[in-house]
Amino acid sequence: LDDHETAEWSGYSSHVKCGVDLFGPVEMAQMVERSKQLVQQPGYRWNRMEQTHEYALLGNVEPETVRAADPSAMVHPGMAPLLIMHGNQDPLVPWESSQSFYEQVNRVCGEGRADFCILEGAGHGTDEFWQTETKEVILRYLDEKLKA
Numbered sequence: 001l002d003d004h005e006t007a008e009w010s011g012y013s014s015h016v017k018c019g020v021d022l023f024g025p026v027e028m029a030q031m032v033e034r035s036k037q038l039v040q041q042p043g044y045r046w047n048r049m050e051q052t053h054e055y056a057l058l059g060n061v062e063p064e065t066v067r068a069a070d071p072s073a074m075v076h077p078g079m080a081p082l083l084i085m086h087g088n089q090d091p092l093v094p095w096e097s098s099q100s101f102y103e104q105v106n107r108v109c110g111e112g113r114a115d116f117c118i119l120e121g122a123g124h125g126t127d128e129f130w131q132t133e134t135k136e137v138i139l140r141y142l143d144e145k146l147k148a
Helices: 028-038 053-058 063-069 095-109 132-146
Strands: 019-022 082-087 114-119
Touching (some): 028 053, 053 063, 095 114, 114 132
């Protein structure tokens, strides 16, 4: 997007040809709200928002920061094609958020702009993402999109 262009890199294109999203958080407001509820529960691994992954990623959990970091708020018709892969046993980032993101991208950008693969039994960054078959899917996708 234009608001990220700087003179320092003016000689280089910032146009992205494609992207690969592996189990990425895409609905930040929902993630923050979920963590706010969880930190209130006795026995949860954290008892303050400052200890959560969301806080570590964003530096704070103020609404304007959360909105600015939310990929689902950045979907626009000119965005690059995207391969989204998510495990259906992810305990940190709900796979349904990736499915919603996939549907949003295709709704806003046109069918086929995003592809979505669910890895059965996979968690958050578990071995299923690094096996040969998964790497081959990613490489075929990149090969197709980057050579187009």
